[in-house]
Amino acid sequence: MSNRVFFKRGVLPGFGLSLGYTVLYLGLLVLLPLSALIFRAFGLGFREFIEVATDPRAVASYRLSFGAAFFAALANAVFGVLIAWVLTRYDFPGRRIADALVDLPFALPTAVAGIALTAVYSPNGWLGAPLTALGLKVVFTPLGIFMALMFIGVPFVVRTVQPVLEEIDPSVEEAAAVLGAGRLETFVRVILPTLMPAVLTGFALAFARGIGEYGSVVFISGNMPMKTEISPLLIVTKLEQYDYPGATAIACVLLGASFLMLFVINLLQRWSRRFA
Amino acid sequence: MSVKVRQVTKRFGLRGEVVGVNDVDFEAPEHAITSLLGPSGSGKSTLLRIVAGLEVPDSGSVQIAGVDVTRIAVRRREVGFVFQNYALFRHMTVAENVAFGLSVRKAAQSAIKERVAELLNLVQLGGYERRFPDQLSGGQRQRVALARAMATNPRVLLLDEPFGALDTRVRVELREWLHRLHEKTQVTTLLVTHDQEEALELSEHVVLLRNGRVEQSGSPTELYENPANGFVASFLGGAKILKGSVERGRASFAEQSLSTSVDLADGAVVEAFVRPHDIGIEKIVGPATVGQVATVSRLVRVGSFVKLSIALPDGDSISVQMPRRECDERGLREGDRVRLDLRDVKVAPPMDYVI
Amino acid sequence: MSGGIAGRLLAKEHGALRPALEESAWVRRTLIGLTLIIMGVLLVVPLAVVFVTAFSKGIDAYFHALIDPETMNAVQLTLLTAGIAVPLNLAFGLAAAWLISKYDFPGKSLLITLIDLPFSVSPVIAGLIFVLLFGARGWFHPLLAAWDLKIIFAVPGIVLATTFISFPLVAREVLAVMQAQGSDEEEAALTLGASGWQIFRRITLPKIKWGVLYGAILCNARSMGEFGAVSVVSGHVRGETNTMPLHVEILYGEYQFAAAFAVASLLALLAVFTLILKHWVEWRARQRLRGDEPVVTATSQSAALAPSVQRVSI
Numbered sequence: 039m040s041n042r043v044f045f046k047r048g049v050l051p052g053f054g055l056s057l058g059y060t061v062l063y064l065g066l067l068v069l070l071p072l073s074a075l076i077f078r079a080f081g082l083g084f085r086e087f088i089e090v091a092t093d094p095r096a097v098a099s100y101r102l103s104f105g106a107a108f109f110a111a112l113a114n115a116v117f118g119v120l121i122a123w124v125l126t127r128y129d130f131p132g133r134r135i136a137d138a139l140v141d142l143p144f145a146l147p148t149a150v151a152g153i154a155l156t157a158v159y160s161p162n163g164w165l166g167a168p169l170t171a172l173g174l175k176v177v178f179t180p181l182g183i184f185m186a187l188m189f190i191g192v193p194f195v196v197r198t199v200q201p202v203l204e205e206i207d208p209s210v211e212e213a214a215a216v217l218g219a220g221r222l223e224t225f226v227r228v229i230l231p232t233l234m235p236a237v238l239t240g241f242a243l244a245f246a247r248g249i250g251e252y253g254s255v256v257f258i259s260g261n262m263p264m265k266t267e268i269s270p271l272l273i274v275t276k277l278e279q280y281d282y283p284g285a286t287a288i289a290c291v292l293l294g295a296s297f298l299m300l301f302v303i304n305l306l307q308r309w310s311r312r313f314a
Numbered sequence: 315m316s317v318k319v320r321q322v323t324k325r326f327g328l329r330g331e332v333v334g335v336n337d338v339d340f341e342a343p344e345h346a347i348t349s350l351l352g353p354s355g356s357g358k359s360t361l362l363r364i365v366a367g368l369e370v371p372d373s374g375s376v377q378i379a380g381v382d383v384t385r386i387a388v389r390r391r392e393v394g395f396v397f398q399n400y401a402l403f404r405h406m407t408v409a410e411n412v413a414f415g416l417s418v419r420k421a422a423q424s425a426i427k428e429r430v431a432e433l434l435n436l437v438q439l440g441g442y443e444r445r446f447p448d449q450l451s452g453g454q455r456q457r458v459a460l461a462r463a464m465a466t467n468p469r470v471l472l473l474d475e476p477f478g479a480l481d482t483r484v485r486v487e488l489r490e491w492l493h494r495l496h497e498k499t500q501v502t503t504l505l506v507t508h509d510q511e512e513a514l515e516l517s518e519h520v521v522l523l524r525n526g527r528v529e530q531s532g533s534p535t536e537l538y539e540n541p542a543n544g545f546v547a548s549f550l551g552g553a554k555i556l557k558g559s560v561e562r563g564r565a566s567f568a569e570q571s572l573s574t575s576v577d578l579a580d581g582a583v584v585e586a587f588v589r590p591h592d593i594g595i596e597k598i599v600g601p602a603t604v605g606q607v608a609t610v611s612r613l614v615r616v617g618s619f620v621k622l623s624i625a626l627p628d629g630d631s632i633s634v635q636m637p638r639r640e641c642d643e644r645g646l647r648e649g650d651r652v653r654l655d656l657r658d659v660k661v662a663p664p665m666d667y668v669i
Numbered sequence: 670m671s672g673g674i675a676g677r678l679l680a681k682e683h684g685a686l687r688p689a690l691e692e693s694a695w696v697r698r699t700l701i702g703l704t705l706i707i708m709g710v711l712l713v714v715p716l717a718v719v720f721v722t723a724f725s726k727g728i729d730a731y732f733h734a735l736i737d738p739e740t741m742n743a744v745q746l747t748l749l750t751a752g753i754a755v756p757l758n759l760a761f762g763l764a765a766a767w768l769i770s771k772y773d774f775p776g777k778s779l780l781i782t783l784i785d786l787p788f789s790v791s792p793v794i795a796g797l798i799f800v801l802l803f804g805a806r807g808w809f810h811p812l813l814a815a816w817d818l819k820i821i822f823a824v825p826g827i828v829l830a831t832t833f834i835s836f837p838l839v840a841r842e843v844l845a846v847m848q849a850q851g852s853d854e855e856e857a858a859l860t861l862g863a864s865g866w867q868i869f870r871r872i873t874l875p876k877i878k879w880g881v882l883y884g885a886i887l888c889n890a891r892s893m894g895e896f897g898a899v900s901v902v903s904g905h906v907r908g909e910t911n912t913m914p915l916h917v918e919i920l921y922g923e924y925q926f927a928a929a930f931a932v933a934s935l936l937a938l939l940a941v942f943t944l945i946l947k948h949w950v951e952w953r954a955r956q957r958l959r960g961d962e963p964v965v966t967a968t969s970q971s972a973a974l975a976p977s978v979q980r981v982s983i
């Protein structure tokens with residue numbers, strides 16, 4: 039009896055049922071498949087694992103995936119703050135629509151985004167034409183991957199920053215004004231530091247998403263090994279060749295990165311709660 | 315630097331239906347603490363914010379040191395403002411908070427450091443430079459807010475219910491502390507408060523507001539002793555208003571259970587503002603002779619004095635306060651029949667007002 | 670403060686009444702203009718291109734592409750997949766949310782991490798793990814072969830992968846709402862003698878229904894639109910194991926651009942519809958907002974939308 043009380047705290051009925059169902063579901067759907075991955079990876083043997091995971095083609099894909107994701111997330115951090123500010127602080131015709139539109143990259147299937155972005159940035163596309171005239175080739179280059187990841191990452195920073203902006207105490211801004219600070223100075227010295235944790239969290243989320251993004255990138259990237267081949271695509275290619283070990287190894291690298299990001303994001307959120 | 319507010323009006327709401335401040339006129343003398351006193355909704359905070367420049371009045375003007383500042387932006391008015399919830403910059407240390415106004419003016423680092431130390435000592439928080447606001451108590455945070463506001467040597471210091479968010483004990487302590495601080499600095503100060511005790515204790519000049527209008531302004535003594543109307547009388551000192559009439563040189567109230575001598579014609583209708591400690595009580599021993607009597611319905615000892623609730627013959631009740639010793643001497647108990655005497659009471663022809 | 674939804678435009682109101690918080694008009698206009706340009710370039714242009722290209726060969730060609738039997742098959746499969754994944758994930762989401770918000774037990778954090786997992790892995794990896802289980806060299810392959818069951822390169826695999834990818838959406842949304850609302854009412858019902866199911870049905874469900882709807886909308890959008898994971902587990906067999914996104918890929922690969930975009934336009938319409946529905950739910954939730962009673966919370970708004978690893982606070 040005392041064991042049971044110790045194990046579960048909470049008096050509402052339904053513990054057993056909800057726990058059982060949840061564990062069953064998670065076990066079958068998540069744990070089992072994941073363990074298959076881990077076991078495969080282990081089955082490889084350490085040295086072979088490292089060999090496959092650090093194969094030059096794989097490394098090139100890491101550099102591309104991580105690099106493009108990083109810069110795209112960075113750009114989104116900057117734009118995200120701007121967009122969040124404008125949506126929160128100003129009213130203008132179409133504000134509601136703009137606000138809803140921010141979520142488009144979440145709602146739009148990645149394949150649709152992929153072909154749309156390719157069409158837009160191809161040499162005769164709406165945006166691709168002027169860019170190509172300027173000498174910038176977008177499709178089939180890392181730049182194209184960057185643009186695609188930028189599209190994907192728009193909502194992340196905006197949606198993490200918006201709630202924080204909305205909760206800022208106006209009297210803090212007024213205090214800064216009474217003390218003589220102009221609006222820009224107030225923004226940089228008082229508002230932005232308060233937003234930082236949210237911005238970083240959004241950045242990390244966008245970055246994590248960008249690393250693993252597939253559908254919206256494969257069309258515009260051109261998929262040339264060593265040049266424009268992203269890691270997720272490499273995994274798919276290896277799978278199609280029945281190179282399970284290869285696919286597993288690279289998947290593990292990405293998974294490791296994901297977990298690392300998860301950890302970092304958690305830390306960030308705990309830090310941001312300090313300012314709450 | 316005196317502050318003159320002339321015919322300031324401010325309305326709120328989509329169609330201006332909510333009146334924040336209505337044609338307010340007052341002057342806050344130099345070097346003094348002036349209280350803007352009133353119940354919530356009286357417009358006192360709005361008025362303070364208008365003086366600061368945080369709100370723009372619909373009409374009227376604000377002058378600081380003789381200069382019309384109504385059109386001048388808040389950041390150039392050189393006032394200091396302390397918010398009720400401190401509004402400290404939580405991501406900055408205490409020292410950075412205090413230094414903010416100076417750093418905005420691009421003062422030299424060494425000068426800033428010196429001034430910050432000076433101010434923190436002034437507010438008795440020397441040594442707290444590196445702390446963050448969330449490591450401080452409410453009272454400490456408010457002192458930091460004060461130091462921050464004073465750092466730039468403002469011409470006027472504006473305090474918006476600075477002690478409202480604090481515990482009673484801290485509030486009382488800080489009140490005293492603010493008084494001593496003001497003695498030292500002599501900065502013209504406008505203090506918004508709903509606590510009449512605070513206003514009476516701290517200020518040399520009081521502006522009492524209700525529903526956006528000035529009911530009376532003057533020294534605390536003036537408002538207390540010569541209230542302009544029933545509202546002022548009851549807000550400052552908790553006076554009760556009684557209506558009665560004059561007969562043979564005596565004005566009597568509540569079916570003649572209270573009376574006082576007056577120099578008015580017979581038959582005149584009068585009002586009295588009666589404060590709890592202005593009433594004399596006499597126990598009636600034996601059968602009642604003249605007039606009707608009142609009864610002690612409740613007797614509560616509060617610290618060093620006693621509060622008695624007296625039931626008047628006309629159904630009304632009145633509160634009487636007296637030192638405990640006096641109460642014991644007269645042997646008063648609950649249920650006693652008593653006669654009341656009004657000493658030192660302002661009796662005047664009634665004025666039109668609505669509470 | 671009641672949070673993001675009710676707190677919007679507070680600063681604007683403040684701005685109108687509080688001059689200290691206002692930027693000058695031209696700063697404002699510049700910022701707004703800049704934002705609109707950025708959003709236009711990044712978001713509106715791609716969306717517009719879908720529809721423009723879809724109709725580029727004329728309306729007839731458009732409808733022709735849609736009516737094509739392979740397309741219809743893809744639509745059917747997509748609907749079927751979502752039709753299975755969403756209810757399954759709803760049930761799970763409710764159970765998990767109830768479990769996490771109402772009780773304390775060892776291993777709770779681990780549980781939450783597991784729920785967040787599909788958000789943090791690449792969709793390709795999501796597909797990969799099922800291939801490792803059920804594929805040609807998978808663990809269960811012998812078993813499946815014995816019973817002549819195909820999961821990978823067949824519909825069950827697609828359903829599985831989709832379910833995996835989208836299950837956190839309902840769970841996290843409902844969890845956020847439940848946590849914000851607390852268990853006071855449920856406990857009160859308990860003291861009044863209600864059973865577990867009664868409490869759930871009559872107290873909890875009505876309270877969380879907007880959160881549930883919200884989560885279902887998101888889950889559905891994700892289920893219908895998933896590409897990466899499904900691409901790995903399906904066999905790209907036309908007319909059989911192609912969902913709409915996969916079909917788009919095939920058409921595109923065959924340079925049938927107008928047709929590809931025609932099918933894509935259906936998905937884009939779904940996306941727009943999802944956005945509208947989402948907005949409507951938020952609006953309704955705002956109407957029912959009674960001060961401190963969160964219905965669709967700001968946390969959940971930002972958290973749920975991020976297919977992310979944002980932890981819901983415990």
